[in-house]
Amino acid sequence: MKITNIYLISGITCMLGMCMFAYFNQWIIIRLPFTSSSDTYQYSSATNIKKKQITLFFWKHNRWQQESTEIVWHNEKNAQLYHLVTAWLSLLEDESLIQGEIFLQSVLISASSQEAYLSFDRDFLPQQDPLFNKWMLIESLLKTISYNGIGITHVRFLIQHTPYVDYHLDFSNAWPIGGFLSS
Amino acid sequence: MPIIYFFYALCVATSTFSTSKFTLMLDPAGDAKHTGRTVHNTFERGVTLQCAEYIQKKIHTACPHVRVVLTRLPTENIQTLQNANFANRLDVDLYISIHIYEEKASTPCMYMYRFSYHPMLTPTLSKDSLHTYDMAHLICNSTTQKWCQQFARYFNEHASFYTFLGPYAMPCAPLIGIQKPAYALDIGISTVDDWKRYSDIMVDALLMIITEENRT
Numbered sequence: 001m002k003i004t005n006i007y008l009i010s011g012i013t014c015m016l017g018m019c020m021f022a023y024f025n026q027w028i029i030i031r032l033p034f035t036s037s038s039d040t041y042q043y044s045s046a047t048n049i050k051k052k053q054i055t056l057f058f059w060k061h062n063r064w065q066q067e068s069t070e071i072v073w074h075n076e077k078n079a080q081l082y083h084l085v086t087a088w089l090s091l092l093e094d095e096s097l098i099q100g101e102i103f104l105q106s107v108l109i110s111a112s113s114q115e116a117y118l119s120f121d122r123d124f125l126p127q128q129d130p131l132f133n134k135w136m137l138i139e140s141l142l143k144t145i146s147y148n149g150i151g152i153t154h155v156r157f158l159i160q161h162t163p164y165v166d167y168h169l170d171f172s173n174a175w176p177i178g179g180f181l182s183s
Numbered sequence: 184m185p186i187i188y189f190f191y192a193l194c195v196a197t198s199t200f201s202t203s204k205f206t207l208m209l210d211p212a213g214d215a216k217h218t219g220r221t222v223h224n225t226f227e228r229g230v231t232l233q234c235a236e237y238i239q240k241k242i243h244t245a246c247p248h249v250r251v252v253l254t255r256l257p258t259e260n261i262q263t264l265q266n267a268n269f270a271n272r273l274d275v276d277l278y279i280s281i282h283i284y285e286e287k288a289s290t291p292c293m294y295m296y297r298f299s300y301h302p303m304l305t306p307t308l309s310k311d312s313l314h315t316y317d318m319a320h321l322i323c324n325s326t327t328q329k330w331c332q333q334f335a336r337y338f339n340e341h342a343s344f345y346t347f348l349g350p351y352a353m354p355c356a357p358l359i360g361i362q363k364p365a366y367a368l369d370i371g372i373s374t375v376d377d378w379k380r381y382s383d384i385m386v387d388a389l390l391m392i393i394t395e396e397n398r399t
Binding site for chain 2: 127128129130131132135166167168169170171172173175180181
């Protein structure tokens with residue numbers, strides 16, 4: 001074998017090796033035209049996003065208060081809930097009903113599509129207030145979700161993806177969307 | 184030797200409880216670990232304990248046959264469901280959880296709660312059947328509701344310096360797992376000694392329930 005052929009084969013195999021390495025490390029992405037891609041999913045999701053007028057509820061001065069605002073509204077329930085609860089938290093912060101900025105970390109919907117899991121980054125209930133105020137804060141969130149027609153029946157509350165433990169209120173079970181005020 | 188003392192104490196306690204006509208358990212909020220809310224430069228756990236001890240003393244003076252048990256000592260640490268376990272094992276007749284907060288409004292409020300996790304479900308369950316701990320309150324559901332209305336009526340009638348709100352049925356954590364009638368009172372106090380005024384009304388309300396229960 002000629003020395004030139006050896007150099008040629010070495011060069012080709014080296015190039016192939018580099019291409020394979022780049023492919024396995026996802027530096028090179030091969031997208032076939034007949035398979036669905038994330039871009040097409042994003043495009044279809046984007047087309048389903050629209051603006052929606054929502055009503056947010058909170059308890060202040062011993063009565064229900066409400067405020068309307070516009071948010072982006074997705075088709076998926078978890079995205080709807082995420083934007084709705086985030087808007088509600090912002091309103092509560094503006095009204096000084098919660099201390100500091102609270103983030104909703106994630107929203108999960110159960111397989112039955114009836115139960116939602118809301119995970120917050122920290123405790124948002126006013127611990128110095130009467131138990132009634134803490135309860136009404138939760139009731140106002142449930143009322144907001146129920147009024148805006150998300151289509152779930154129960155909500156579970158979590159902090160940092162672990163069950164919410166409060167001294168006064170029990171969150172070991174899911175809370176019905178109608179709350180307990182009527183009872 | 185300590186084992187003999189323990190069994191002696193257990194026998195005395197058992198015999199005492201069996202002869203008592205009515206057993207009331209008072210749960211002052213907080214413990215050695217959980218300070219509770221800040222109430223006029225002190226902690227809720229201290230004020231609730233003072234209040235519970237005061238009620239215990241008053242009831243003991245008025246009705247010596249009534250056994251009043253406190254769920255904790257000042258230095259004790261309470262685990263989750265410990266109080267419910269304690270109350271169910273002693274088979275208490277009535278359980279009251281006392282909570283106190285600093286009232287910022289001009290008129291203080293007093294809230295009353297009973298446990299409920301099932302707003303639509305109101306049957307009375309059998310004590311012998313198996314059920315989850317969050318349904319234990321349904322065993323004495325009818326008595327709980329009856330006494331609740333009596334308490335509420337009394338607190339409303341005597342609401343001279345406070346506003347009474349309730350009774351509300353909701354998942355009140357300190358009451359979970361208790362089989363016998365159990366209520367939580369969240370009391371707003373404007374001054375540090377305000378709890379005494381509430382305590383006198385609570386003693387009278389409790390004596391009314393106890394007297395009526397003994398009569399029946």
